[in-house]
Amino acid sequence: MIIHPHVTEKATMLAEQNNLLQFIVRVDDTKTKVKKEIEALYKVKVRSVNTMMTSKGKKKAIVVFEDPNTATELASRLGLF
Numbered sequence: 001m002i003i004h005p006h007v008t009e010k011a012t013m014l015a016e017q018n019n020l021l022q023f024i025v026r027v028d029d030t031k032t033k034v035k036k037e038i039e040a041l042y043k044v045k046v047r048s049v050n051t052m053m054t055s056k057g058k059k060k061a062i063v064v065f066e067d068p069n070t071a072t073e074l075a076s077r078l079g080l081f
Contacts, residue, residue: 001026006060007080008034015071015081020064027059031070034061042077044070 015021016057025034031049035066045066051060052060075081 001029002034002041002061005075005078005080012075012081014073019065019068019071020062021071021075023061023063025059025061027053027057029059029061031061034063039064042074042076 003024003026003078006024010020010070013018023034029051030053034051035046038044038049047064047066049064050062052062065074
């Protein structure tokens with residue numbers, strides 16, 4: 001389950017340059033589950049998902065999209081920037 005997008009200055013720069021967005025997800029979510037949920041919820045194609053635990057004990061999913069500019073378009077739809 002996606003909790004919320006992770007919005008920082010670095011995340012915004014990565015979205016514009018590398019076509020990826022970061023989300024905070026539940027600790028027990030797998031990469032496959034995150035990929036399926038992003039594709040179903042936002043109707044976009046996901047190339048890959050990397051996950052990591054933050055120092056605050058939360059899980060961050062870094063989602064790379066198939067189509068160019070998908071990250072910036074999705075961020076715009078979500079009102080991130």
